[in-house]
Amino acid sequence: MTVKENYQAAKEQYKAIGVDTDQAIRTLKNIRVSMHCWQGDDVMGFDQDGPLSGGIQTTGNYPGRARTPEELMADIDQTLKLVPGSKKLNLHASYAIFDEGEFCDRDVIEPKHFKKWVEYAKERNLGIDFNPTFFSHPKAEQFTLTSTDEDIRQFWIRHGQACIRISQYFAEETGQPCVMNIWIPDGLKDVPADRMGPRARFKDSLDQILSIPYDTTKVYVTLESKVFGIGMESYTAGSAEFTMNYAAKNGILPLMDNGHYHPTEVVSDKISSMLLFHDKIALHVTRPVRWDSDHVVLFDDETKEIAKEIVRNNAIDRVFIGLDFFDASINRIAAWTVGMRNMQKALMYALLSPNEHLKGLQDSGNMTELMMQQEEMKTYPLGAVWDYYCEQEGVPVREDWFNEVQKYEKDVLSRR
Ligand SMILES: C[C@H](O)[C@H](O)[C@@H](O)C(=O)CO
Numbered sequence: 001m002t003v004k005e006n007y008q009a010a011k012e013q014y015k016a017i018g019v020d021t022d023q024a025i026r027t028l029k030n031i032r033v034s035m036h037c038w039q040g041d042d043v044m045g046f047d048q049d050g051p052l053s054g055g056i057q058t059t060g061n062y063p064g065r066a067r068t069p070e071e072l073m074a075d076i077d078q079t080l081k082l083v084p085g086s087k088k089l090n091l092h093a094s095y096a097i098f099d100e101g102e103f104c105d106r107d108v109i110e111p112k113h114f115k116k117w118v119e120y121a122k123e124r125n126l127g128i129d130f131n132p133t134f135f136s137h138p139k140a141e142q143f144t145l146t147s148t149d150e151d152i153r154q155f156w157i158r159h160g161q162a163c164i165r166i167s168q169y170f171a172e173e174t175g176q177p178c179v180m181n182i183w184i185p186d187g188l189k190d191v192p193a194d195r196m197g198p199r200a201r202f203k204d205s206l207d208q209i210l211s212i213p214y215d216t217t218k219v220y221v222t223l224e225s226k227v228f229g230i231g232m233e234s235y236t237a238g239s240a241e242f243t244m245n246y247a248a249k250n251g252i253l254p255l256m257d258n259g260h261y262h263p264t265e266v267v268s269d270k271i272s273s274m275l276l277f278h279d280k281i282a283l284h285v286t287r288p289v290r291w292d293s294d295h296v297v298l299f300d301d302e303t304k305e306i307a308k309e310i311v312r313n314n315a316i317d318r319v320f321i322g323l324d325f326f327d328a329s330i331n332r333i334a335a336w337t338v339g340m341r342n343m344q345k346a347l348m349y350a351l352l353s354p355n356e357h358l359k360g361l362q363d364s365g366n367m368t369e370l371m372m373q374q375e376e377m378k379t380y381p382l383g384a385v386w387d388y389y390c391e392q393e394g395v396p397v398r399e400d401w402f403n404e405v406q407k408y409e410k411d412v413l414s415r416r
């Protein structure tokens with residue numbers, strides 16, 4: 001049977017339970033998933049040579065890490081060829097590109113240092129999301145926006161402001177809004193004597209960053225929480241409560257990273273609550289294995305559940321979906337491809353669910369049929385619809401994409 005014939009059979013099966021597969025494909029095609037540039041180079045960036053800091057870690061030493069902007073762009077290109085649908089590029093400030101012999105510290109970076117990224121994005125019809133980088137820098141050895149050293153705190157405030165200006169430049173150049181996410185690692189290894197002070201300074205720093213004029217229809221500033229980091233096990237200033245309240249009170253968006261909570265908490269259960277109080281929210285989809293390990297996103301239960309919450313709450317236009325993982329132990333292009341395709345597959349799974357019918361079963365208290373139907377959905381022919389979608393999008397079907405990764409590894413990555 002051809003991919004199309006398989007699709008026709010699947011289409012009939014879904015139709016019998018009231019699901020329109022053609023519509024699901026049309027919807028999925030327009031959901032932009034933001035691909036993080038930092039999977040390609042183990043979060044090293046181009047503006048400094050020091051180690052990765054901030055309580056995050058890449059493990060592994062698989063050959064082929066991108067070492068220059070040109071290599072990273074080539075690797076992203078290779079990945080984009082293997083991923084269907086609409087995509088966006090997510091950059092960190094540490095990926096600024098300087099001219100030969102030029103260097104600008106993070107507090108004085110300008111749009112011109114991202115001109116090459118803008119050209120790259122425009123040629124590929126990609127929007128750009130952005131992140132100030134409050135780690136991997138000599139001035140981030142201890143604290144950034146919570147620092148008691150006013151010079152250091154002001155340095156990072158200027159960095160945040162510079163990034164807002166760069167974000168607006170991205171939005172204006174690409175014609176797509178830019179999500180600018182603020183995450184700081186600031187925290188303490190051991191029991192604090194003062195939990196309030198750092199948070200008060202963080203609050204004031206954010207107020208100062210956001211005090212500069214910017215177009216809120218073009219730049220969506222988000223604030224990401226985190227429960228702990230390596231070396232910040234006892235306390236993080238940017239806790240869930242801090243970021244949620246700050247975002248709600250100051251007209252910015254909360255960002256939830258599903259690696260940033262206690263292990264039994266799930267972001268899928270938080271989305272509906274957040275949507276009731278915010279017009280828009282943002283996500284970092286990742287896979288925490290026992291801790292915020294940033295493993296590649298799989299087609300697993302939580303990813304599917306996150307996708308279901310976005311789809312069945314009609315929140316596709318209200319949730320910015322970005323990925324955030326970095327695995328240096330496997331081929332990095334395969335890592336990106338698996339993660340991107342799985343996020344989209346999860347969205348397709350959600351779109352192919354008879355959501356109104358299932359909700360009706362819950363509302364009428366018919367929990368037996370609800371369980372039965374939700375379980376049966378797991379073996380409906382999602383794969384046939386996914387394959388057809390990939391074929392329509394001109395990207396490899398099923399595992400065929402891996403041949404291209406192997407060829408690229410042989411021809412390009414292994415020569416680095
Ligand atoms: C690179 C980081 O993962 C990112 O900036 C931040 O979103 C994070 O999740 C830190 O744990």
Ligand SMILES: [Mn+2]
Pocket residue numbers: 224257284324
């Ligand atoms: Mn994150």
